[in-house]
Amino acid sequence: MRIINRRPSRFSGFFLAAIPFIAVVVVYMIASRQRLAENPADKLLPSFQSMGSAFWRMAFEPDRRSGDYLLWLDTLDSLWRLGIGMAIATALALVIGLLIGFIPHVRSALAPFVATFSLIPPITILPILFIVFGLGEAAKVALIVAGTAPVMIRSTAQAVMTIPREMIIKAETLGASVWQMLTRLVLPQTLPGLINSIRLALVPAWIFLISAEAIASTTGLGYRIFLVRRYLAMDVILPYVIWITLLAFILDRLLLVISRRAFPWFHLNGESL
Amino acid sequence: MHMFLKSLKAMGLAAMMALPAAQMSTAAAETKSEFKVCWSIYVGWMPWGYLQDSGIMKKWADKYDISVDIVQINDYVESINQYTAGGYDGCSMTNMDALSIPAGGGVDTTALIVGDFSNGNDGIVLKDKAALADIKGQNVNLVELSVSHYLLARALEGAGMSERDVTVVNTSDADMVAAYSTPDVTSVVTWNPLLSEIEAMPGSTKVFDSSKIPGEIIDVMMVNTETLADNPDFGKALTGAWYEVMGLLAAEDATALEAMATASGTDVAGFKAQLATTKMFYTPADAVAFTQDAQLPLTTKFVAEFLFDKGILGEGAPSPEFVGVAFPDGSIYGDAQNVKLRFDATYMQMAADGAL
Numbered sequence: 001m002r003i004i005n006r007r008p009s010r011f012s013g014f015f016l017a018a019i020p021f022i023a024v025v026v027v028y029m030i031a032s033r034q035r036l037a038e039n040p041a042d043k044l045l046p047s048f049q050s051m052g053s054a055f056w057r058m059a060f061e062p063d064r065r066s067g068d069y070l071l072w073l074d075t076l077d078s079l080w081r082l083g084i085g086m087a088i089a090t091a092l093a094l095v096i097g098l099l100i101g102f103i104p105h106v107r108s109a110l111a112p113f114v115a116t117f118s119l120i121p122p123i124t125i126l127p128i129l130f131i132v133f134g135l136g137e138a139a140k141v142a143l144i145v146a147g148t149a150p151v152m153i154r155s156t157a158q159a160v161m162t163i164p165r166e167m168i169i170k171a172e173t174l175g176a177s178v179w180q181m182l183t184r185l186v187l188p189q190t191l192p193g194l195i196n197s198i199r200l201a202l203v204p205a206w207i208f209l210i211s212a213e214a215i216a217s218t219t220g221l222g223y224r225i226f227l228v229r230r231y232l233a234m235d236v237i238l239p240y241v242i243w244i245t246l247l248a249f250i251l252d253r254l255l256l257v258i259s260r261r262a263f264p265w266f267h268l269n270g271e272s273l
Numbered sequence: 274m275h276m277f278l279k280s281l282k283a284m285g286l287a288a289m290m291a292l293p294a295a296q297m298s299t300a301a302a303e304t305k306s307e308f309k310v311c312w313s314i315y316v317g318w319m320p321w322g323y324l325q326d327s328g329i330m331k332k333w334a335d336k337y338d339i340s341v342d343i344v345q346i347n348d349y350v351e352s353i354n355q356y357t358a359g360g361y362d363g364c365s366m367t368n369m370d371a372l373s374i375p376a377g378g379g380v381d382t383t384a385l386i387v388g389d390f391s392n393g394n395d396g397i398v399l400k401d402k403a404a405l406a407d408i409k410g411q412n413v414n415l416v417e418l419s420v421s422h423y424l425l426a427r428a429l430e431g432a433g434m435s436e437r438d439v440t441v442v443n444t445s446d447a448d449m450v451a452a453y454s455t456p457d458v459t460s461v462v463t464w465n466p467l468l469s470e471i472e473a474m475p476g477s478t479k480v481f482d483s484s485k486i487p488g489e490i491i492d493v494m495m496v497n498t499e500t501l502a503d504n505p506d507f508g509k510a511l512t513g514a515w516y517e518v519m520g521l522l523a524a525e526d527a528t529a530l531e532a533m534a535t536a537s538g539t540d541v542a543g544f545k546a547q548l549a550t551t552k553m554f555y556t557p558a559d560a561v562a563f564t565q566d567a568q569l570p571l572t573t574k575f576v577a578e579f580l581f582d583k584g585i586l587g588e589g590a591p592s593p594e595f596v597g598v599a600f601p602d603g604s605i606y607g608d609a610q611n612v613k614l615r616f617d618a619t620y621m622q623m624a625a626d627g628a629l
Contacts, residue, residue: 041379
């Protein structure tokens with residue numbers, strides 16, 4: 001049988017998935033052990049024990065200075081910023097994206113602008129964001145929105161434009177108004193695409209969240225990482241990175257499950273990643 | 274044969290991926306002839322760039338039959354991290370960061386050349402307020418856990434306040450000037466050249482600066498103790514070259530000043546203004562005297578206590594005395610069994626005696 005037709009069983013599929021993870025862990029352990037053998041206080045590649053105890057300390061022991069449980073405080077604040085930012089970006093994508101995709105005049109007016117705006121790296125206009133939104137939460141949320149909304153608008157508009165023309169003509173023949181077509185036809189057809197674009201936008205959203213928190217902040221996952229980097233506390237940074245990865249993974253899976261439950265028709269053609 | 278070569282290549286690739294981290298640390302020990310030191314932009318460190326560009330470093334390295342590469346790194350903290358990880362044999366940093374990053378990270382480090390101390394280069398600026406006492410209750414934007422943070426702690430201490438009286442907001446130095454121009458930001462602690470730029474903005478008053486705690490923020494060329502012990506020529510070449518450039522600076526050599534001013538993005542007048550708030554040790558004798566002074570152990574105690582208080586010495590640290598610091602007279606602050614930072618005037622003394 002050709003290799004493209006041979007499918008792994010459930011067990012060997014799980015095993016195959018585990019191999020690269022195990023390989024990374026093993027390589028890390030070897031390198032870490034070598035460095036620690038030479039300098040037991042080495043900070044660059046800490047042992048799993050010291051990372052574990054650092055994680056425990058951040059999560060379950062109150063901070064000496066403020067009495068807060070830092071990991072949960074950072075996680076909560078970061079997720080809050082991420083959530084607000086993504087909510088605004090999604091709302092923008094939905095409203096502007098639908099209009100651009102469905103109404104030719106709006107498309108002519110806004111599509112080139114959005115396309116241009118989406119190419120500006122938001123980090124480069126940070127000082128302007130500061131002046132407009134201040135240095136508080138608003139600027140951090142604005143950075144996330146500026147970094148994700150334009151691309152989401154474009155992909156939503158694209159999703160609207162790929163709705164089969166026949167369906168729209170059918171609705172018009174049945175006497176639907178523009179509003180009825182928007183709410184009963186275009187919106188339901190676009191929503192699974194929107195969820196998909198949220199999933200894709202979460203990647204840059206995390207990057208912008210972390211960089212926003214690095215710039216001016218008192219809490220947050222990105223804040224903590226950039227703070228302890230000042231004394232090379234990799235025993236705190238690495239668990240935080242794993243934690244962020246885990247959070248991002250869970251969010252991604254959650255959106256996929258929602259999409260599958262709410263729009264089973266969208267997932268009819270085979271597997272998706 | 275082909276297959277064999279291929280798998281050999283693959284194995285090599287895997288080994289390459291696994292090894293660099295381990296190799297970097299082995300670079301420390303034994304005699305060698307090629308050395309790398311790093312530095313980052315700061316008024317007192319501009320001579321390092323000039324050393325490399327002018328060929329003075331090469332001249333001194335050739336004299337001792339070694340080669341020394343001086344590399345500029347754009348991010349200060351990253352340069353220290355690179356040194357601590359073993360990527361460089363030496364790096365310019367402050368006494369405070371030397372204690373917290375390499376020494377706290379178990380890398381035995383020696384202060385080879387004490388270059389200067391900040392004498393007004395770091396300062397606290399308030400917007401529309403005139404006195405340090407007005408800082409109470411404000412948000413203070415600064416690079417947390419840096420010398421700015423230390424300066425703030427010392428200033429508050431002197432004014433009978435503590436950090437509880439303010440809210441520290443960690444702000445990247447790259448964005449400090451832009452941050453200060455927003456209405457939310459009412460007080461900042463930063464260093465030159467940012468400090469002079471912020472001070473020049475309307476409504477700004479500098480209410481405290483490092484000239485009020487002279488000799489506490491020290492800028493030093495730190496080198497790996499083991500490397501130095503195995504290769505005294507490395508220390509001699511570096512020290513000799515440094516003081517040749519110091520001589521040029523003290524004599525206000527036009528070429529040297531011009532080059533350093535351009536490298537720091539200003540003109541000769543601007544560079545001189547920055548030098549005015551920096552107490553440079555132009556002669557090795559001055560640096561030796563400072564290093565041997567009884568004030569240094571006291572400063573070290575302040576710094577160690579600040580670092581411990583902020584949890585920067587590491588969670589394994591039971592007290593500020595966790596990391597030992599040795600001074601030229603043989604006295605030690607902290608744990609004598611765990612000396613990781615050494616102030617050593619040997620090479621500067623050689624330079625003073627003209628023995629290099």
